[in-house]
Amino acid sequence: MNFVKIAKRTRAISPFRVMKVLQRAGELEAAGRKIVHMEVGEPDFTTAAPIMEAARQALGNGHTHYSNAAGLPALRDAIAGFYQDRYDVIVDASRIFVTPGASGGLNLLANLLIDPDDGILMADPAYPCNRNLIRLMGGEAQLIPVDGATGFQPAVGQLEQARTANSRGLWLASPANPSGTVIGRDHLQELLDWSARYRLHTVMDEIYHGLHYVEDLPCLLELSDDGFVVNSFSKYFGMTGWRIGWLVVPESCIELTNTLAQNLFIAAPTLSQHAALAAFTPAAMEIFETRRAAFQERRDFLYQALTEIGFSIPSATEGAFYLYAAIDRFSEDSEEFCRQMLETHGVAITPGTDFGDYQAHRYVRFAFTTDMDNLRLGVDRLAAALGS
Numbered sequence: 001m002n003f004v005k006i007a008k009r010t011r012a013i014s015p016f017r018v019m020k021v022l023q024r025a026g027e028l029e030a031a032g033r034k035i036v037h038m039e040v041g042e043p044d045f046t047t048a049a050p051i052m053e054a055a056r057q058a059l060g061n062g063h064t065h066y067s068n069a070a071g072l073p074a075l076r077d078a079i080a081g082f083y084q085d086r087y088d089v090i091v092d093a094s095r096i097f098v099t100p101g102a103s104g105g106l107n108l109l110a111n112l113l114i115d116p117d118d119g120i121l122m123a124d125p126a127y128p129c130n131r132n133l134i135r136l137m138g139g140e141a142q143l144i145p146v147d148g149a150t151g152f153q154p155a156v157g158q159l160e161q162a163r164t165a166n167s168r169g170l171w172l173a174s175p176a177n178p179s180g181t182v183i184g185r186d187h188l189q190e191l192l193d194w195s196a197r198y199r200l201h202t203v204m205d206e207i208y209h210g211l212h213y214v215e216d217l218p219c220l221l222e223l224s225d226d227g228f229v230v231n232s233f234s235k236y237f238g239m240t241g242w243r244i245g246w247l248v249v250p251e252s253c254i255e256l257t258n259t260l261a262q263n264l265f266i267a268a269p270t271l272s273q274h275a276a277l278a279a280f281t282p283a284a285m286e287i288f289e290t291r292r293a294a295f296q297e298r299r300d301f302l303y304q305a306l307t308e309i310g311f312s313i314p315s316a317t318e319g320a321f322y323l324y325a326a327i328d329r330f331s332e333d334s335e336e337f338c339r340q341m342l343e344t345h346g347v348a349i350t351p352g353t354d355f356g357d358y359q360a361h362r363y364v365r366f367a368f369t370t371d372m373d374n375l376r377l378g379v380d381r382l383a384a385a386l387g388s
């Protein structure tokens with residue numbers, strides 16, 4: 001098959017290093033080692049029982065066909081109801097599109113919004129797929145180096161400096177991966193005003209909403225009807241493997257979004273959509289809130305324990321399930337550090353180089369997606385390895 005000509009733009013795509021960590025951890029486990037997993041970006045909890053039951057019923061009722069490209073009307077209505085209950089925002093269900101995960105939504109938006117050579121402003125570090133998607137469209141990911149000084153979120157002054165004549169959009173995430181920091185209400189308003197001034201589109205990834213530990217976490221839709229919101233059932237709702245998420249688009253984009261959804265994926269998985277309907281029941285919500293409290297307890301424990309060992313965490317986690325920690329006391333090379341922690345000490349974590357270039361060798365990401373016993377074991381191993 002070496003005669004196959006591969007599209008040039010794929011050369012700009014980088015693989016997930018975390019997958020390599022995961023694979024190596026699996027090999028070590030197969031060889032009999034106990035590995036503490038703090039690399040995995042998905043909740044360790046199995047999907048909540050009411051969702052499982054709804055899926056069983058949907059299967060029993062033979063719901064095995066395609067849905068509309070935009071998703072089941074009942075689910076779009078339920079998501080609109082969720083915005084009203086949680087955020088006191090009225091969103092017409094016609095603006096909501098059910099997608100195969102947030103990934104499907106991001107892919108759709110990249111197709112909808114990006115022409116070759118368009119520049120998209122985004123933070124570095126950030127979720128790595130976005131810059132790859134932009135490059136696949138022939139666009140330019142205009143990376144803004146962020147650190148603890150701005151809570152790992154872009155400040156307007158930085159955007160002003162980074163903006164060029166070809167900038168067309170601003171892609172944000174709150175809470176963010178890998179730092180777990182949020183964009184506060186005033187800051188979000190400033191960002192939206194700035195973006196509007198230059199007629200840029202704004203995309204906000206809200207996939208970690210619900211898993212937040214601060215009082216006020218604004219949703220973009222509270223402040224604007226013109227932006228694009230990406231969300232998912234993967235994280236707060238604990239449905240990573242079901243591949244289901246959603247988009248909210250401005251009214252002017254409804255028709256084109258529908259056409260793109262038809263062409264890109266036909267529809268999100270129907271069984272998953274029926275299952276997700278149960279995510280909005282009080283019984284399921286109670287389970288999610290218990291799990292959120294468990295994540296908060298883990299965060300508190302891990303933040304303190306890692307700080308005591310000598311990691312430096314410039315911005316405390318306000319949402320999601322990650323801590324982004326500097327390793328200056330121990331190493332200048334996050335990839336080598338992660339390799340050693342895994343190979344020698346059986347602790348799997350992700351190097352900062354997965355999330356961008358800026359200071360990436362100084363940082364590692366800890367995911368607290370494993371239970372307290374495992375976290376304690378991980379911390380004990382790190383403390384022994386790093387001499388405190």
Ligand SMILES: Cc1ncc(COP(=O)(O)O)c(C=O)c1O
Nearest residue numbers: 041101102103127177232234245
């Ligand atoms: C910030 C962010 N956006 C999107 C995704 C994709 O999520 P999914 O496709 O499972 O909904 C992830 C997954 O880790 C993420 O961290």
